[in-house]
Amino acid sequence: MSLSEIKNPNDAWIIHREEINTLQDGVCDIYVVLDVITGRCLEMETSKNLPSSSQILELIKKSCSQVNTTPQKIYILKKDPLAEVVQAVCSGLKIAFDVATQQALNPFISDFTNSFKQFKCGKNEFIDKNNDVSPEEIEAFIPDTYGPCPCASGKKYRFCCQKAFKDITYAMCEAQDGHLDKALYYMKQAEDKIGLTAEILCRYAISWSFFDSQKTQEFLAKALLANPNHPRTNYILGIESVEKKDYQSAITYYQKAIDHYPIEDKFHLNETYNNLGTAYYKLENYQMAKESWEKALVLLPSDKMVANNLFQCIYTNSAVPKELRTIRPGH
Ligand SMILES: [Zn+2]
Structure with a gap:
């Protein structure tokens, strides 16, 4: 029985997780049990952390008592971190279980999802800024907050840098607008939330970079001391090396950043590979430029800048050896 074959109310439910940003608690999850046919929301629960199996069991039981029946099947989004827990609970309750793709679930959850639009984290800003990116790409592009943190701490993003995400964002904007005091104020807020980590030290460096290059260097050095593999610090050192036309060092830094960004972090990996390609190109290493x-x-098929680089600097560049001027199958 696939989602489209379901005919009767309460034959199948969807357990759906929506991540929202609340004023009081910051990021948290809302779990809902939705009936596939009627779209009715049977139960709803909010949680700061991933719910335990007993909480999920409770959620399903409450939904059952709402309608005095048990569904034949429960669906959940394929990559939802809760999928395994729900599967175990369903098997205990003798309810069939299946995962479904975002695309398959969308018709059934979109009304619900839209009602939370204004509270959602990150995703909408990203869509607004990148009109020609497909929804599937966006899904793949925004790391799940239960995924590994881009700062390479090994912690989940949600329990690491996300706690300071807003303060860091404000600090970056203020610094860019020339307001050092405000930038440092927000950086202090961020520091108070997650401590003086490599990520925070690196963000101090970025804040200072608009005002004082010596301070910038000091903070970059401190960030490397805190974590020599910190991806963003290595990425920035790569950019600085390019500015000094030291492309060989830039390549070393970019490669280190790439080696330590979580593989789920397509956003930063895309950006760093693009820069790595440019550094190789400057050294006329066309093979590696092309590969990068x-x-x-x-990582991001609709990235026009990268596509342009490949087209102008490699595929149609007569300085490039002919055997490299081919688009590899699948690209
Ligand atoms: Zn982190």
Whole structure:
């Protein structure tokens, strides 16, 4: 029985997780049990952390008592971190279980999802800014907050840098607008939330970079001391090396950043591979430039800048050896 074959109310339910940003608690999850046919929301629960199996069991039981029946099947989004827990609970309750793709679930959850639009984290800003990116790409592009943190701490993003995400964002905007005091104020807020981690030290460096290059260097050095593998610090050192036309060092830094960004972090990997390609290109290493840009394009196929680099600097560049001027299959 697939989602489209379901005919009767309460034959199948969807357990759906929506991540929202609340004023009081910051990021939290809302769990809902939705009936596939009627779209009715049977139960709803909010949670700061991933619910335990007993909480999920409770959620399903409450939904059952709402309608005095048990569904034949429960669906959940394929990559939802809760999928395994729900599967175990369903098997205990003798309810069939299946995962479904975002695309398959969308018709059934979109009304619900839209009602939370204004509270959602990150995703909408990203869509607004990137009109020609497909919804599937966006799904793949925004790391799940239960995924590994881009700062390479090994912690989940949600329990690491996300706690300071807003303060860091404000600080970056203020610094860019020339307001050092305000930037440092927000950085202090961020520091108070997650401590003086490599990520925070690196963000101090970025804040200072608009005002004082010596301070910038001091903070970058401190960030590397805190974590030599910190991806963003290595990425920034790569950019600085490019500015000094030291492309070989830039390549080393970019490669280190790539080695330590979580593989789920397509956003930063795309950006770093693009820069890596440019550094190789400056050294006229066309083979590696091509490989780096192609990797960047695989991570974000609609990236026009990378596609342009490949087209102008490789595929149609007569300085490039002919055997390299071919688009590899699948690109
Ligand atoms: Zn982190």
